[in-house]
Amino acid sequence: KAGVTQTPRYLIKTRGQQVTLSCSPISGHRSVSWYQQTPGQGLQFLFEYFSETQRNKGNFPGRFSGRQFSNSRSEMNVSTLELGDSALYLCASSLSPGSNQPQHFGDGTRLSIL
Amino acid sequence: ILNVEQSPQSLHVQEGDSTNFTCSFPSSNFYALHWYRWETAKSPEALFVMTLNGDEKKKGRISATLNTKEGYSYLYIKGSQPEDSATYLCAFSEGGKLIFGQGTELSVKP
Numbered sequence: 001k002a003g004v005t006q007t008p009r010y011l012i013k014t015r016g017q018q019v020t021l022s023c024s025p026i027s028g029h030r031s032v033s034w035y036q037q038t039p040g041q042g043l044q045f046l047f048e049y050f051s052e053t054q055r056n057k058g059n060f061p062g063r064f065s066g067r068q069f070s071n072s073r074s075e076m077n078v079s080t081l082e083l084g085d086s087a088l089y090l091c092a093s094s095l096s097p098g099s100n101q102p103q104h105f106g107d108g109t110r111l112s113i114l
Numbered sequence: 115i116l117n118v119e120q121s122p123q124s125l126h127v128q129e130g131d132s133t134n135f136t137c138s139f140p141s142s143n144f145y146a147l148h149w150y151r152w153e154t155a156k157s158p159e160a161l162f163v164m165t166l167n168g169d170e171k172k173k174g175r176i177s178a179t180l181n182t183k184e185g186y187s188y189l190y191i192k193g194s195q196p197e198d199s200a201t202y203l204c205a206f207s208e209g210g211k212l213i214f215g216q217g218t219e220l221s222v223k224p
Contacts, residue, residue: 004157033212043158043203043214056211090157099145099207102160 004106018079025093032074037088120215135218137204141185146207153200
């Protein structure tokens with residue numbers, strides 16, 4: 001069974017640009033969450049999607065957005081990139097939303113902003 | 115703002131030592147407490163999801179306990195091996211949203 005797949009693995013952008021990251025969950029998993037990891041802040045929750053609807057959102061500015069498609073694949077978009085957006089972005093999937101579901105993480109997309 | 119605290123921040127032990135770390139979380143509105151292991155150059159791997167006060171879970175040499183009334187969980191590793199070297203993260207589940215601690219970085223020397 002294939003794991004969670006994130007593309008691209010690495011990305012370099014400049015300030016002001018926008019970026020789209022992609023996540024394909026484990027087959028059969030319908031819930032997808034996104035996290036940002038920076039050295040100082042640790043893993044921070046961005047948002048959670050289930051059935052193409054955003055169920056939860058973390059404390060991030062509106063420049064961060066996401067969506068989920070009918071096949072459960074998800075994308076996140078960051079517009080007007082800032083230097084502070086340089087981070088590892090992790091996607092995780094689970095069978096369904098819910099506190100007692102373990103999350104299965106992808107390898108992440110490392111985004112560097114110049 | 116919910117705070118999840120983990121201690122210690124880092125730990126260096128010898129192969130064969132047993133060790134434990136602590137995760138503290140808000141004791142009100144408890145849903146679940148997750149533990150993950152994150153090895154360098156890999157993705158975080160789920161160890162346990164704990165939901166009931168007094169829960170004890172075990173996976174090989176690793177076990178965890180949960181006290182929701184006082185807001186803490188312990189992770190134990192018996193007879194640490196070099197392959198146990200990783201960052202161990204706990205996460206408090208707030209209605210489907212995981213709030214992670216900063217992690218405990220474990221290094222096991224052969």
